[in-house]
Each structure stands twice: as structure tokens, then as C-alpha cells.
Amino acid sequence: MTGPRVEGEQTVPIGSNDDVVRARQTVRTYAQQCGLSLVDQTKLVTAASELARNTLVYGGGGRMRCATVRNGARVGVHAVFEDSGPGIPDLDLALTDGWTSGGGLGLGLSGARRLVDEFELDSAPGAGTKVSVTKWAR
Amino acid sequence: MAVERASERLVELLTRDDAVQEQWVTAVSATLGGRISRAELERELSELYQSLVQALDKGGLDWRDEAYSEVRALLVELSRARARHGFTPTETAVSVFACKDVLEPTEDSTAEDVKAYLQLTRLLDSLGMFTIEAYARTREEIISAQAEQLLELSTPVVKLWEGVVAVPLVGTLDSARTQVVMEKLLQSLVDSESEHAIIDITGVPAVDTEVAQHLLKTVVAARLMGAECTISGIRPQIAQTLVALGVQFGDIVTKATLQDALRHVLQLSGAQAPLGGSR
């Protein structure tokens, strides 16, 4: 058995508010191509919007990589948000509803996690932040 | 090349006797008890026979090879047809395996014939497995299509009154079904411009925490859209379970019966409620 295969990767730099909009639109295109239901598309694009904004606001900019992922008969969208900003000291705390280091509602990370099927947060102080999410078509 | 010679021998083995195809049809036909007409079987198997001979002719013994694409296509088609008509996996695979019986070596067979036969059986075994896999795939497709249809059928959203839609839920609610109901109900609010929805769970024998959470989320989502939900028909046992699970419906309106819920909603919307007994 082979693991999940990633194909058709596209990179969107995130350095301005415009780029956040572009990241959303890119993710939506992938979601439509993979045949995600309307509700799942909306959930994924909303999660991408939160994460792209985090990359811009807290990470000082970075990039998003978006791709189609296949695992056997399943197909989905995989997106990775990376920055080389200050990083997150306490990952568990950062995933708590209502916690925020900036002026947000504190729903970005924790909310985004609830909107996707797979969520991976990788960060350390001074080492930047990487968030990977996957949503599978049903 | 050795392989080429081997497949030539197989072609010879298959085509030497004109009766092979005929005997093959007879063997298969005997196991299917007349549920497929002989003419139909003859058509299927003669196509298969010809493409098999052709594939061997091209020189390959590897069933995954390009030369076998037509054989594989025919086998997929055959197993799909069998699966749809309710034949068992055995009754499907026999179409391939019966060919082995027909060609079985006799006491007069030469050593070369026996060797060729063994090679052929190896090939037919692989093709037989391929057939069963195709059969299983079709069955899975049929099952998931039926599950989807059932989901559609079991969640009717009905318009009860001007501005009031209702969804009577019957049977066990799982997370997937509750989600479908939720989406359908919310969409019907938009389509019919209804400001009130009634979710009637009289026909639901049990509710777990996850399903209760989905119901609560539906009510909150409807509010975000500008509509109110009423839940009716909560059975005593379900109320007890929900309380035990720590689920609270907060300020969500609940009514004992669908009728009470409708009366409540009509009073709210200021519509003329139907008078008892009048026509």
C-alpha cells in the first residue's frame, strides 16, 4: 500500500491583504476540482482564510502551498501555510478557543481545526510556524 | 523467445479443437441454471474467447499487459452485468474458470500440452481474480448508491404552512444523516423564504450526544440566517438521555407534538391558526 499522493501543487506567496484573498480563491478552485460538497468547500475556504491571515498578521508573511491529495479512492485538498515569524511558544494554548496573541477573536487556529479533517501544527519560538490541513471529498 | 513459444502453444491448445468454445459455453451454462440465455452466454464467451486468443497471439502471458486490455474490459463488463443481476461471485468467476475444465489434459496429452495447460491455468486464475475484484467493485458502487438514495428518501422537508417548513425524522439518526438533514432544512428555508422550521423527532428511537449537537448547531445556523427552529416530539426516554448526557437546549423552543409546534409557530408569525373542527 502506498501512502497519500500529493499532485498539482501550487504556491501562493502571502505578503499582503490581497494575497489572503488570492489564497482563498486558490483553495476554492482546488476544492471545486476535487468535488467537495458546497458546505465542505465553504468550510475549507474559511479555514484557509483564517490560516492565511495568521501567516500574514502573526508570521509577518510567508506562503501557502496547495495541492490535490489522493489516498486510494479518496481525493481531497491539502494546504500548507508556512512563515518564518516568531513562532508559537505554547501550541496547546494556541489551539484553545478565545486565546489570541493579537487583536483577533482567538478563533483562527482552533476554529480552522474544527473546519478540516486533518490538522497539523508545527511551531517553536523563533523557528516560524507551519500549519498543514487536509479536507477529503465525501 | 521462450515466452513467445509458450504463448503460441497456448493459442494452439485453445484453437486446436473447434468444440472448445462450445464446451465452454455448455459448462458455464450448467452452473447458471438457465438464468442467462444460451445465446447471451455464447455472445459473451465468444467475444472473450476471441480476445483471449488474440492477446496470446500478440505474445504475452502477463494479464496486466497492454495486449490484454480488451480481455480485461470484457471481464469488467461481464462482472458488472453479473453483479447487477444478483449473481454470486462464484457464478461470476465460473465464466473464466470453466475454460480450465474444458481444456483439462487427458491421458493422451503430451508433456508439452500439459506444460502449456499449466501456464494457461495460471493466466486464467489471474483473470478469474481480476473478475472477482471487478465484481466486488460494482457491488460496492451499488451499495453506496443505494445508501445515498436512502438518505435522500428518508429526509423529506415539507412545507406545512406559508412560511413554515417541517422535517419529520424517522428512524435512527447517525451523524452523517443528521448533517444531510441540517443542510437540506437550511436550504429549504432559503428556497421557500420560510422564517420557521419545525424538526419533529417523534419517530426517532434514540439520540446520542453527537446527534444532539448537530440538532443544536442546526438551530443556531438557522438563527444566523434569520429563521427560528422548534423541536417537537421529544420522547421521555430521549429527554432523560439528553439530560444525563448534559445536553441543554437552552432557549430553543420545544413542543410535545408537531401539532403544538405548528400552533406555536403560527401564533408567533401572527397567521390565522386553523380553528379546531372547522372546515
Next chain:
Amino acid sequence: MSDRVPVLKLGQVLLVSIQVDLEDQIVLDLQDDLAERIVATGATGVVIDITALEIVDSFVGRMLANTAAISRMLDAETVVVGMRPAVAITLVELGLSLGGVRTALTLEKGLALLERDRTARTGRP
């Protein structure tokens, strides 16, 4: 300045119809514009039509909640109309219930809601 979302005046009501995927700065500008226009026009109601919006994330959600709170302080009611089902489901999952924001299914129903409110408050039609 970049694009701004137009704010229309319809009698006593300010009407905003969001038609495109908004960049964050435009969302913030809209919140400012609305507060200023409420005071300048003496409007008693604000209707924000989001029928065309394919997503509402926490940023836009916060703008809607803030606008509702600010306008209430300035003696105007805000109604958000036309939220799509997929958007509503996503907001609930995100954990955003937009408490304090009034909602209606359609623009027409939103305007009717404000009208009923005004009648109830002033005691005359």
C-alpha cells in the same frame, strides 16, 4: 484609497450590499464608513446584505458584530440579511454565533423587521 463598498440610503435605512470577496482593509473601511454615515444621516437602521458572500470568516464576522454594537450605540438597529446555509453552518462550526446581530432571510424581510421595530419604538406607523 482603494475601493470602498458603497453605502446607499433608503429613507431612514442605510443599505450595504457586499458583492465580492473583500480584502481585510476594505472590511475595516466599511465599518468606519457605516458609523460615520449613521451619524451624518440620522439613520435608524442598517441592512447589510451578504447574499453574494461565499464565506464569512472570523474577520468579517467580527466586523458584522462590531457594526451591530456600534450602530446600536448610535441609536440604529443593524440587520444582516441573506446568509447562505453553507456559510451559516461554517460559522457555527467555527464557533462564531454573532450574538447581538439580528438576521433576516431576505432584504425584504430585513427591511420589514426594521420597520416593525421603528413602529414599536415610536408608537406610530
